[in-house]
Amino acid sequence: MTGAGDVAARATAGFRQRYGGEPAGRWAAPGRVNLIGEHTDYNDGFVLPFALPLRTVVAAAAADDGRWSVWSELDDEPVEFGPAEADEPGRVDGWAAYVAGVVWALRAAGHTVPGARLAIASDVPVGSGLSSSAAIEAAVLAALVELGGLDLPAERWPRLAQRAENDYVGAPTGIMDQSAVIRGRSGHALFLDCRTEAVEQIPFDLGAAGLAVLVIDSRAPHRHADGEYAARRKSCERAAEALGVAALRDVATGDLDAALARLDDDETRRRVRHVVTEDQRVLDTVELLRAGRIRDIGPLLTASHASMRDDFEITVPEIDTAVEAALAARAYGARMTGGGFGGCVLALVDADAADAVADAVTAAYADRGFTAPGTLTVLPAGGATRLD
Ligand code: GAF
Numbered sequence: 001m002t003g004a005g006d007v008a009a010r011a012t013a014g015f016r017q018r019y020g021g022e023p024a025g026r027w028a029a030p031g032r033v034n035l036i037g038e039h040t041d042y043n044d045g046f047v048l049p050f051a052l053p054l055r056t057v058v059a060a061a062a063a064d065d066g067r068w069s070v071w072s073e074l075d076d077e078p079v080e081f082g083p084a085e086a087d088e089p090g091r092v093d094g095w096a097a098y099v100a101g102v103v104w105a106l107r108a109a110g111h112t113v114p115g116a117r118l119a120i121a122s123d124v125p126v127g128s129g130l131s132s133s134a135a136i137e138a139a140v141l142a143a144l145v146e147l148g149g150l151d152l153p154a155e156r157w158p159r160l161a162q163r164a165e166n167d168y169v170g171a172p173t174g175i176m177d178q179s180a181v182i183r184g185r186s187g188h189a190l191f192l193d194c195r196t197e198a199v200e201q202i203p204f205d206l207g208a209a210g211l212a213v214l215v216i217d218s219r220a221p222h223r224h225a226d227g228e229y230a231a232r233r234k235s236c237e238r239a240a241e242a243l244g245v246a247a248l249r250d251v252a253t254g255d256l257d258a259a260l261a262r263l264d265d266d267e268t269r270r271r272v273r274h275v276v277t278e279d280q281r282v283l284d285t286v287e288l289l290r291a292g293r294i295r296d297i298g299p300l301l302t303a304s305h306a307s308m309r310d311d312f313e314i315t316v317p318e319i320d321t322a323v324e325a326a327l328a329a330r331a332y333g334a335r336m337t338g339g340g341f342g343g344c345v346l347a348l349v350d351a352d353a354a355d356a357v358a359d360a361v362t363a364a365y366a367d368r369g370f371t372a373p374g375t376l377t378v379l380p381a382g383g384a385t386r387l388d
Pocket of ligand 1 (some may be wrong): 038041042173174176177
């Protein structure tokens with residue numbers, strides 16, 4: 001991991017090299033992990049993510065020609081597009097689609113978006129399930145709102161960024177990632193009600209408790225994650241319809257058994273059980289954190305993992321191996337974080353045991369013949385912001 005200064009310097013250097021001159025400013029947005037509450041966001045439920053100290057930085061300036069030019073470290077040449085491409089979802093693809101999607105969402109909401117030149121650098125790894133796409137969306141949104149002097153309070157940014165992802169890029173995600181990277185606060189986890197968008201900043205001061213969150217990048221190869229995610233979402237929507245509720249969030253924990261009895265296939269029953277019990281685990285985690293009992297959330301994290309593995313069926317062998325090895329090395333709890341089928345695991349550990357847990361996971365991987373995992377200890381960081 002490199003410092004925020006380095007990534008900002010890379011964005012500025014990219015801007016100077018591609019466009020000449022100085023950017024008008026630099027805007028940053030982080031990646032995220034989700035402490036608990038997986039696949040609950042699109043079921044109108046509860047999530048508890050936090051923003052990471054890894055950031056994406058956009059160096060940008062307005063352009064008079066009313067067009068957008070975007071360069072990223074991921075590519076040699078900038079991608080250029082105008083209103084015609086921005087107004088037609090799908091016309092811009094690859095990583096630049098997240099930028100075009102933001103322009104599209106702003107325009108669709110009636111805003112006059114200034115043309116701009118943008119240079120993007122990032123420390124958020126792509127494809128690791130740490131929301132590199134939401135980080136791009138949020139940083140670009142922050143830049144365009146300010147460059148254009150748009151009247152758009154930050155509370156409304158997550159929904160717009162989600163629309164960019166859903167309707168321009170075509171990924172049917174919920175609102176968790178965009179909320180985490182926009183509304184996250186240093187030292188806190190973001191308790192979000194995905195139906196009302198009400199948030200509560202929950203103190204999560206790992207350092208003061210002598211604890212750390214170890215993030216383990218499973219490095220598992222991509223396994224049809226997009227199609228499986230969409231299938232899970234469909235299955236939840238069908239179940240809600242069958243149960244006569246607006247969303248699975250409306251099935252109370254106490255009514256779960258009765259609801260399951262009304263469903264006629266086992267797979268759907270297990271999907272529903274995951275979502276309903278996961279919502280409850282989020283609420284229980286929040287209660288413990290409000291009481292300052294951070295260590296005690298460990299079993300809830302581990303139970304969440306079991307539910308994702310057995311009921312929602314979104315884990316893979318590398319992920320399960322990382323969780324089991326972390327627990328065997330005395331993590332308080334461990335679970336996959338994010339959409340699934342690869343990505344990252346998080347483990348709650350004593351700060352002075354983080355290296356030993358990371359070593360144990362690496363050794364378990366070697367035993368199984370898996371590509372070595374990446375590991376990183378993190379603390380909750382702040383959300384999207386202007387740097388200077
Ligand atoms: C992905 C999606 F983008 C989120 O909206 C959420 O559904 C998550 O998977 C699963 O909890 O990160």
